Amino acid sequence: MNDEQLLRYSRHILVDEIGIEAQQRFLDAHAIVIGAGGLGSPAAMYLAASGVGTLTLVDDDTVDLTNLQRQIMHDTGSLGRRKVESGRDAIARLNPDVKVNPVAERIDDAWLDRTLPGATVVLDCTDNFATRHAINRACVAHGVPLVSGAALRFDGQIITFDFRDDASPCYACVFPEDQPFEEVACSTMGVFAPTVGIIGAMQAAEALRVIGAIGKPLVGRLMMLDSLRMEWNTMRVGRQPDCPVCGGAHRGHDAHQ
Template identity: 85%
Template sequence: MNDDQLLRYSRHILVDELGIEAQQRFLDAHAIVVGVGGLGSPAAMYLAAAGVGQLTLVDADTVDLTNLQRQILHVTASVGQRKVESGRETIARLNPEVKVNAITERVDDAWLDRTVPSATVVLDCTDNFATRHAINRACVAHRVPLVSGAALRFDGQISTFDFRDDASPCYACVFPEDQPFEEVACSTMGVFAPTVGIIGAMQAAEALRVIAGVGTPLVGRLMMLDSLHMEWTTMRIARQPDCAVCAERQSASGRHA
């Protein structure tokens, strides 16, 4: 770390649980943020401010005027611009030392299989059920920790799945792919702007603690927020013996034993 970095990150370095060692882990880390909207905006900004050395931002959409009520990575002048390019510009102003890979496409199994192995942690900031499961499968296959967040109206939820731990559940353990699911979007239901900010910031906190190896991440716990009444509920979650995705993980572990 050079003198400028020691100064920039001094408030992290002063924290006993972090120090220079954790800050160096941030600098060496690669975080993939899938979805650069309401959740991905604060998540990416906090990761960049904290000094995560490489960020891969993935989103196929462009900035729309309706996004600006909550997607704080973008500004009025960004309307019509690719979200990942707008995000890269914002992060460059925030912390020019961070390398940003701007990927303008919808993720699929092939892209995830190529890219996830290079990540230290993946943040699912999407609003699409199929994409969430694709991200989960890739993270399970490559044993990369996954931080999953969601928000709609006044409700938010967050959990962390750490596949370096064989006991960790996966996203499909909690929300099985074959379970009937009514997909709703904030474009039709609306969303309270600070709710995505709270969940997105928590996703960044989870990712940073996973990278640093400090504290107790939300593995085995699903936290749910009611921001209308500002109440939190925590539900314990466990790996399910009948989860098809985890069964694949078990098979892979056996092959590599």
Template identity: 65%
Template sequence: MNDEQLLRYSRHLLLDDLGVEGQERILAGHALVVGAGGLGSPVAYYLATAGVGRLTLVDHDEVDLTNLQRQIIHDMSRLGRPKAESAATTIAAINPDVRVRPVVRRADEALLSELVAEADVVLDCTDNFATRQAINRACVQHRKPLVAGAAIRFDGQVSVYDTRQPQAPCYACVFPPDQQVDEVRCATMGVFAPLVGIIGTVQAAEALKLLAGVGSSLAGRLQMLDARSMEWSEIRIGRHAGCSVCAAWRETPHLVTTS
């Protein structure tokens, strides 16, 4: 680290669990953030301020006035601009040392496989079930930890799915891809603005811990927040031996592709 970085990240360096070595791992890290909206905004903000070396931001959508109630990485001057590019502009103003790659494309299977393979940690900040499953499949295939969050109305949830741990579930172990899901979107159901900030900040914290190699992650634990009463609850979650996504990959490690 240079003198400016020692000053910028000094409050991290004072933490015994993190220190210089942990901060250097963050600086060398590469995070893939899928979704630059309500959850992606605080995620990208905190990863950037903490000094994550590379950020890849994927979002095919454009900034709309209705987004600004909660998507704090965008502003009025960016209306109509691609969200990924808008977020990259904000990050550059906060921490120009972070190398940001905005990807203005829909996150399909081929793109996700390519981008996940390059990343050290993946953050799911999307709002639809099919994309969540596609992200999970890519993370399982490439053995990359997935930090997944969700928020709708006053309800949020967050967990880490890290199949590098033998007993940790993947996302599909907990939410099978063939289950019937009623898609709920902010556009029709609404969302409490600070809720996405709370969940997104937890996602950023989990990603930073994974990159720095400190603490213990939420792998195997699903945390849920009821923002009406501001009460957290937690359930233990385990791998499903018959999971249609991760079972085969666990049994045939020679097929796993790593970056």
């Protein structure tokens, strides 16, 4: 860490639980943020501000006027641009030391299998059920911690899965892929702008706690927010032994042996 970095991150370093050691882990980390919209915007910006050294920003969409009510990484000048390019430029203005890999494509299993082995943590900031399950399967297979967030109307939720811990459930344990599920989107249901900001910022906090090995991340705890009443509820969830994704004997790097 050079003198400029010591000054830039001094307010982190002053916190006993973080200090130089965890801040260095942030600088050395590679976080993959999948989705550069309402959740991904605050998540990516806080990770960049905190000094996460490499961010891979994934989104195949372009910036639309309806996005600007909540997607704070983009502005009016970004209209029509790829979200990942707009996000890369916003992060560069905030912290030019952060390396941003913009990926303007819809990811698939092959991309995940190719990219996740080099990642420290993955943040699922998508709004697509099938994509969420694909991300989860890849994170389980490669033993990469996953921070999952979601928001719609006044409701938000967040949970962390750490596949380095054999007791950790996975996304499919909590939301089975074969259960009836109605895909709903904020384009039809709407969303309260600060709700995505709260959940996205918490995703960044969870990712930093995982990277820095500080505190107790939300592993096995699903937190649900009602931002109309500003009330939180926490549900404890466990790993399901019959889960088709993580319930078998092989997890993490063992899946490829």
